[in-house]
Amino acid sequence: MQTLEPFQLLIKERCGFAFKANAVHTLETSIRQRMAELGIEELSRYLRVIKFSAEELHKLIDLITINETYFFREKQHFDVLCKILGDRLAGGLHGKIKILSAGCSTGEEAYSIVISLVERFGFGIMENIEVHGVDIDRNAIKAADAAIYRGNSFRTHESMLMRFFVERADQAYELLPVLKQGVRFQVGNLLELHQNPALQGMDVIFYRNVSIYFEREVQQLIFKGLTDILNHDGYLFLGASETYGHDVGILPLIEHGNVFVYHKKRHHAPTRAARPAINNVRRPQSVSVQSPSQALPPLGKGRAARLPQSKPADEKTDVDLKSLFDKALLAAKHKDNNNALGMIDEILAMDASCIKAHALKASILLNLQKLREAGEVCQSILALDEWNIEGYILLGMMARMEGDCETALHRLRTALYLRASCWLAHFFMAEIYAECLDADGARREYSVTLKLLEKQGIDDHGLTLFPLSFSVDQLINLCRHNIHKMASLQQK
Known part of the structure; x- marks a missing residue:
């Protein structure tokens, strides 16, 4: 049988399963069985079938999974x-x-x-x-x-x-x-x-x-x-x-x-060392772009497992960092990138674990098409907080810009596992599917994006810096147009 790697990647992507050497034979046997039952002779054709048919993918998974268990194990x-x-x-x-x-x-x-x-x-x-x-x-x-x-x-x-x-x-x-x-x-x-x-x-x-x-x-x-x-x-x-x-x-x-x-525990916090937050405000579940006059979520929240930690900031330093971040964000919104990057470097010199500063820096570098540098900053974000949705969204955007659709989809799916309500991740996935001529996947993700935008607006995009040139109504109309376009492609 031809290489099973595309099947392994698809099943890992959809279900998370990893195939060890002794499980590949089970996969091959299961694929052969389903192909015979469907009268399909070409492996590539069956791969297309399970990509677009959730029902058929479930049938294959049913054959693959090993249900070895018994009462009162351990x-x-x-x-x-x-x-x-x-x-x-x-x-x-x-x-x-x-x-x-x-x-x-x-x-x-x-x-x-x-x-x-x-x-x-x-x-x-x-x-x-x-x-x-x-x-x-x-x-x-x-x-x-x-x-x-x-x-x-x-x-x-x-x-x-x-x-x-x-x-x-x-x-x-x-x-x-x-x-x-x-x-x-x-x-x-x-x-x-x-x-x-x-x-x-x-x-x-x-x-x-x-x-x-x-x-x-x-x-x-x-x-x-x-x-x-x-x-x-x-x-x-x-x-x-x-x-x-x-x-x-x-x-x-x-x-x-x-x-x-x-x-x-009732007052649960990560058990590994975490940096103190710049603001004494609890970190919100979602992060939205805010004007400088609004209170920002804590800038330094997260784990500093691999980056050097600065000394805990006193109250005056907290205020200074917040003020400096406000100015950097405002400069970035006005595309004064050199000035913004300079202020961010000042923040990181005082607090190397300031996740929001790293995120703003990555966004600016991405906008400047400096993908390698932006990627390095994103890895710093994930070293501080491996569950940071912004790091994964930015890495997905970079992979898409580099033409690596598979990696882009993987990064965006990871972001959605962390917060399923992020419309921007769904929208980028829809765009990638459309570019790859996967009409079913594109239509599905545009539909999810549409529902999220209609329900909650555009604020839950997950990025520190995301200057939108479209209104929510324009985005909704764009999604509807693309859903209709994908439906037309499916009928051809």
Whole structure:
């Protein structure tokens, strides 16, 4: 078979999966099976099909994913879960406790959660918990909903488990209906959980023995997304072999009994050293261009892992830096670039970890077509704060200007994983798809851009410096025009 690299890249891009050497054979076998069933002989043609058909891509993913799991895998995690819920019950509950099995496969983990709690607290606990299971494999979710299992799922604690199952004539075992009804399963991409309203505000998340399928960058994106949907004072469980690999400063790792688990403390902050903010104002979720008279978000917020840190600024220096940044931003808006860059260098001499100054510098260099220098500044931004949306948007814009559409799309998707409401990232993706004659992708992204602009206007573009020459109405009309244009191309 011809090279499978385009398939590997596409599946990684859409789902985050990374194929190790021993998994490539599974991919090849799955592709051959689907091509035979569809009567397709050319590999390039099937690649085009899965690019434009989400349904066919799902069918291929269903064949590729390996659903190897069993009840009470790493039993100590369920013991700790019972201890956590026992403490919550003793302290008095305020609403149901929400628990998520992320990458739930065929349901053994999610049902183990329910069974362990019922075993400890009785069936009455069902009134106090809400358990969800999510997996990208549709066949696995169907099996989870059915809750019918055979011997391989019962590798440990079989005698205890059998109390909760009914034996069938086909030598399989079906979970008691009352327990089956205690879990809500759904198909979902782990990179997109933040977009699902039903999965917000989790108290406990099990994300175990799943991250091994993803490359490091995707692992961190998923972990960040899980952190975002986790309530304060919530807990995140990973498999024993995965736990330490995710200790990157996003959540603190604590020991609970004899188990290490991530804990989102009520006043959560990154566990690694962060620079003090220039303003004593909490950093907002979205960043918009502001006039110099408006209060700016903190300029120095972020991690200084690789850049030298300056000494903490006193109150007078805070004011000086803010004033200097205001002037630099105003100069940049008036295209007085040399003066703006000079003031930015002054700011960075006083505070090398000032992310907003780095971002403004990168934007100016980008506008001057100095792509190499702009790229270096963006890498400095991500060294300070690897979840900085502006760094990824700017890198995406640079890649597009260099004609590297694949890298541009990758950077912009990363930005959208961090903040799905950024219309500018969607718009640039639409433009790239249109340039690549991907009418379906362009139409989809223009439609998302249109909805976001109609709902929230143009402020949520994600950049410090973005002088718009169009009004929101003009942008809306442009999107509508391009949607119609892409629809016409699809009909040809």
